[in-house]
Amino acid sequence: MTWSFAVREFRYWLTNYRRTWRGSIYTSFLSPVLYLGAMGLGLGKLVDAHGTARLGGVGYLAFLAPGLLAAAAMQSGIEESTYPVLGSVKWRRTYYAAAASPLRPADIFHGHLLFTIMRLAMNSAIFLLVMAAFGAITSPWVLAAVPVAVLTGLAFAAPVEAWAITVSKDTSFALVFRFGMIPLFLFSGTFFPVTQLPVWIRPLAYVTPLWHGVALCRSLSLGTATLGGALVHVGYLTALAAVSIVVGNRTYRRRLCV
Amino acid sequence: MTGSVTEVSGPDVLIHASGLTKSFGGAMAVAGIDFDLRRGEAFGFLGPNGAGKSSTMRMIGCVSPPSGGELTILGMDPVADGPAIRARLGVVPQEDTLDVELTVRENLIIYGRYFGLPRPVIAERTARLLEFVQLSDRADDQVEPLSGGMKRRLTIARSLINEPEILLLDEPTTGLDPQARHAVWDRLYRLKQQGVTLVLTTHYMDEAEQLCDRLVVMDRGKIAAEGSPRELIERYSTPEVLELRFNPAEHEQASEKIAGAPAERLEVLADRILVYTRNGDTALAAVRELGLEPLTSLVRRSTMEDVFLRLTGRQLED
Numbered sequence: 001m002t003w004s005f006a007v008r009e010f011r012y013w014l015t016n017y018r019r020t021w022r023g024s025i026y027t028s029f030l031s032p033v034l035y036l037g038a039m040g041l042g043l044g045k046l047v048d049a050h051g052t053a054r055l056g057g058v059g060y061l062a063f064l065a066p067g068l069l070a071a072a073a074m075q076s077g078i079e080e081s082t083y084p085v086l087g088s089v090k091w092r093r094t095y096y097a098a099a100a101s102p103l104r105p106a107d108i109f110h111g112h113l114l115f116t117i118m119r120l121a122m123n124s125a126i127f128l129l130v131m132a133a134f135g136a137i138t139s140p141w142v143l144a145a146v147p148v149a150v151l152t153g154l155a156f157a158a159p160v161e162a163w164a165i166t167v168s169k170d171t172s173f174a175l176v177f178r179f180g181m182i183p184l185f186l187f188s189g190t191f192f193p194v195t196q197l198p199v200w201i202r203p204l205a206y207v208t209p210l211w212h213g214v215a216l217c218r219s220l221s222l223g224t225a226t227l228g229g230a231l232v233h234v235g236y237l238t239a240l241a242a243v244s245i246v247v248g249n250r251t252y253r254r255r256l257c258v
Numbered sequence: 259m260t261g262s263v264t265e266v267s268g269p270d271v272l273i274h275a276s277g278l279t280k281s282f283g284g285a286m287a288v289a290g291i292d293f294d295l296r297r298g299e300a301f302g303f304l305g306p307n308g309a310g311k312s313s314t315m316r317m318i319g320c321v322s323p324p325s326g327g328e329l330t331i332l333g334m335d336p337v338a339d340g341p342a343i344r345a346r347l348g349v350v351p352q353e354d355t356l357d358v359e360l361t362v363r364e365n366l367i368i369y370g371r372y373f374g375l376p377r378p379v380i381a382e383r384t385a386r387l388l389e390f391v392q393l394s395d396r397a398d399d400q401v402e403p404l405s406g407g408m409k410r411r412l413t414i415a416r417s418l419i420n421e422p423e424i425l426l427l428d429e430p431t432t433g434l435d436p437q438a439r440h441a442v443w444d445r446l447y448r449l450k451q452q453g454v455t456l457v458l459t460t461h462y463m464d465e466a467e468q469l470c471d472r473l474v475v476m477d478r479g480k481i482a483a484e485g486s487p488r489e490l491i492e493r494y495s496t497p498e499v500l501e502l503r504f505n506p507a508e509h510e511q512a513s514e515k516i517a518g519a520p521a522e523r524l525e526v527l528a529d530r531i532l533v534y535t536r537n538g539d540t541a542l543a544a545v546r547e548l549g550l551e552p553l554t555s556l557v558r559r560s561t562m563e564d565v566f567l568r569l570t571g572r573q574l575e576d
Contacts, residue, residue, distance in 0.1 A: 004374070005341075012368050019359060097355035097416075099321050101372035102341040257321055258282075 005103050009111020010118075012098065017115070028123045032072065032130040039191065040064050040134060054193060058138070058222060065136035066145055066221035067190040069127050070152045070213035076123050077153030078181055080116040081161035082173045088112075089165060095256060105252035109165075113158060113245070120153035121146070139223030148220065148234070152213030155237040155244075162248030165255045184210045189218075212236050270297045272424055272455060273318060277327035280313045287313040289479035290327060295424070300456040304466045304562060305476035306572070311459035312352060314476075315428045318457065320344050332423065345373060348422030352429045354409050356416070358402040362393055365401060366416055373420040380419070387415040391445060407438025414445060425449065427458040431465060443468060463562035475562075475569055482569040487562055494568045495560035496522050500533040500541045502552040515548050525567055534564070 017024075044060035055063040088095040098108050124146045131137055160176065167173070187197065188210035194202055205211050216233040219225035273295035280288040288310040295301050303311040316322035317329060320340040329336055331343050356365050363384060370380030388394045391411035401409065410430065417425060430446065431439040446469055450456055460466050466473050467487045475482045475490070483490055500521075504512045513526045516533065521541055523534040535541040538557030545552070567573060 008371050008374065011371055015360065015364055015368055016357065092357060092359075093353065093355040094357050096321075096351065097357075097369070098372060100319060100344065100347075100349040100351065100355075101369065102345045102374070103372060104341060257323065 003110075005107035006110035006114060009098055009103060009108050010114040011111075012094070013112065013115035014118075024119075025122070025126070028126040029130060032068065032127045035068055035072075036061065036065060036130060036134045036136065039068075040136065054196070056193075056222065056224070061134060061136045062138050062222065063218070064191065065131045065134065066142065066217040067214045069124060069131070069145060069149050069221075070217040071185050071188070071190045071210060072127055073120055073124055073149040073153035073213065074156050074184065074210050075181065077116065077120060077155075077157035078160050078176065080119055081112075081157040082164050082176065083170065085112070085161055085164040086167060086170055086173075089255060090168075099256045105256040106249040108256065109161065109248050109252040110245075112161060113154070116157045116161070117150060117154060120150045120157070124149040124153075137221070139221060141223050141225060142221040144225075145217040145220040148213060148216050148237075151234065151237045151241070152209065152217070155209045155213070155240045158241045158244035158248060162244050162251050165248070165251050184208055189214045209237055209240055271295065272297055272332055273457070274330045275328065278314070278317065278324055278329050279326040280310070280317060280322065281325045286479050288317070288325075291474075291476075291479075291481045293474055293481065293484070295455065295457060297423075297455055298453050299471045300450050300458070300469050302457075302466045302470035302473035303459040303476050304461070304463065304470075304473050304566070305459075306461055308478075309476040310479040311461075311476055312428055315426055315457070315459055319347060319349050319426055345420065346423045348417035348420065348425040350410075350413050350417045350425070350427040350430055352432065354413055356401050356409060356412060359400065361398050361400055362388065362404075362412055363397045365412060366419055369416045370419045375420065383419055383421075387418055390418075390448075391415040392441075405438070407434050407441055410434060410438070410442055411445065414442070418449075422454075424455045424457060427456065429459055429461070431460075431462065439465075463566070466562050475566060477566075477570045477572075483565070490562065490565045491560045495564040496534040496536055497560060498535055498538040498541075499558050499560055499564060500535060500538040500545075501554075501556040501558065502531045502533065502545065503529065503554045504531070504550075504552055512550050512552075515550060516545055523568075527573070532564070532567075534560075 040061035044064065047055075047060040052058060052060065052063070095108055099105060127149070128142065128146055131142070164173075188194070188205055188208050190210075194205045194211065197205060212233040216225065216230055219229065271294045273293075276292045277290050278288060278292070279286065279290050291314065303314060305311050313322065317324050317336065318331060320331070320336040320343050323337050332346055334343050336343060357368070360368070366384040366387065367380055370383065375383075385394070388397050391414055393408060393412060393415065396404065396408065401412065404412070414430070427446070431442050434442065443465070446456065450469065456469070458469065470487060472484070472486050473490070474484045483494065485493065502512070513524070513531050516531060517524055521533045521535050525532040525534070533541050533545070542555055542557065563573070
């Protein structure tokens with residue numbers, strides 16, 4: 001019963017998305033094209049001329065692209081779970097419409113997460129196409145990087161959504177973007193190996209969920225993944241998402257059922 | 259459903275509440291109320307803003323757990339059986355919760371899906387309900403530009419998609435212009451004729467008088483009185499009311515003089531004096547005999563407004 005209720009909310013988001021999907025797909029293509037063009041090709045030329053031993057012996061484009069795949073998933077995971085959540089509870093108030101129906105607050109939460117997962121899957125698949133067009137693919141294992149990117153996005157979407165339902169003003173989101181998302185984007189190994197950071201700060205990078213997503217996507221894309229490493233990364237991201245869903249079940253109930 | 263369902267007062271009682279309370283932090287929004295709702299009746303909660311009407315409605319709608327007391331809806335417990343109860347309720351909330359970016363029709367389709375209705379059933383009911391609320395010609399328009407009255411009617415149509423046994427309406431016409439209010443009342447009246455059980459809150463006495471078979475007057479979280487509008491007027495007011503306006507300079511003096519005149523009761527408001535009496539014309543003649551000449555005088559029937567004033571010492575609408 002639980003899942004069928006969540007699917008009803010998921011279908012609401014699908015109906016809502018029918019109005020904006022064209023624009024969103026355009027953005028999903030454009031963003032990786034810009035990043036891989038400027039950083040992968042442009043900056044990559046300089047990096048490669050300097051020697052790529054520290055990148056593991058691969059060209060900068062091949063190094064960067066899978067990292068960006070994970071980082072982009074983090075970004076869209078956070079974006080899908082900030083303004084859309086506050087809008088549903090405060091501006092459009094559509095969460096309240098769902099709460100008056102048989103759906104429970106947790107169903108509303110899970111339905112929104114299902115939609116977020118679908119958007120993450122779309123964006124990651126499009127990213128992979130762009131990677132292929134740039135010639136940034138070196139191993140067929142890169143296909144496995146798509147679900148890992150989705151999991152990475154979910155590991156951000158679930159906690160952010162569980163928190164966003166408790167927020168009363170959208171100014172809180174700017175803090176998350178500025179002091180959470182951007183530092184993670186820059187320092188979790190997306191653009192350069194974490195081993196380039198000072199030794200004392202590296203443990204901090206290793207506990208961030210994005211580093212796990214980046215590391216696993218990259219090792220899959222380069223064909224260097226190990227089973228043990230993959231299990232650690234997937235386990236970490238799954239645990240984070242699972243705990244966040246339990247927390248979100250409570251925060252959604254507290255906001256929608258008072 | 260649980261096995262230990264107790265029929266509280268007969269099979270036709272759809273909602274039973276006794277000693278029901280709701281508190282937020284330290285504040286008591288509902289301070290112990292008792293009522294029974296019977297199948298087929300139109301039941302109203304009348305009271306000013308902050309009287310606890312909306313809190314009561316949210317508890318009945320199973321989106322707000324009671325803080326204390328007993329509440330049974332359709333023989334079930336609102337906390338344990340929320341989804342099963344909500345499947346049989348229709349809700350028109352105080353503030354619209356329509357998705358204004360979608361079309362009129364899409365809003366109904368989404369709601370039908372929330373109730374797990376099959377596609378052909380949703381399509382058939384959508385067409386019928388849009389006809390009922392006179393929005394068929396706007397079916398494929400976006401909701402955003404619709405007027406407040408149209409949005410309200412759409413919300414009513416949406417609340418009927420699951421053919422509810424009880425329809426909950428929280429201040430259904432607040433914020434609408436008179437014409438739009440009458441259009442909503444007309445639809446609600448038809449539903450009532452069709453035998454739909456209505457529960458509504460309002461702070462409009464005319465709405466309560468027109469739509470409710472039975473109502474409770476709420477004030478500060480408590481029920482001050484209960485009965486049909488006619489019974490309440492008979493019990494708490496006089497058949498007629500004489501409304502007098504005096505020159506502001508004479509207002510106070512006049513009220514003191516009239517206090518001695520033959521009237522069952524007197525209410526002195528900031529701008530008017532209300533003389534409660536069996537016969538308004540006789541009372542007006544008596545006032546004139548006291549040597550007082552009001553600027554305006556009006557003899558009218560008693561309304562729920564007078565009942566409320568009597569019960570709480572305050573006016574219902576500001």
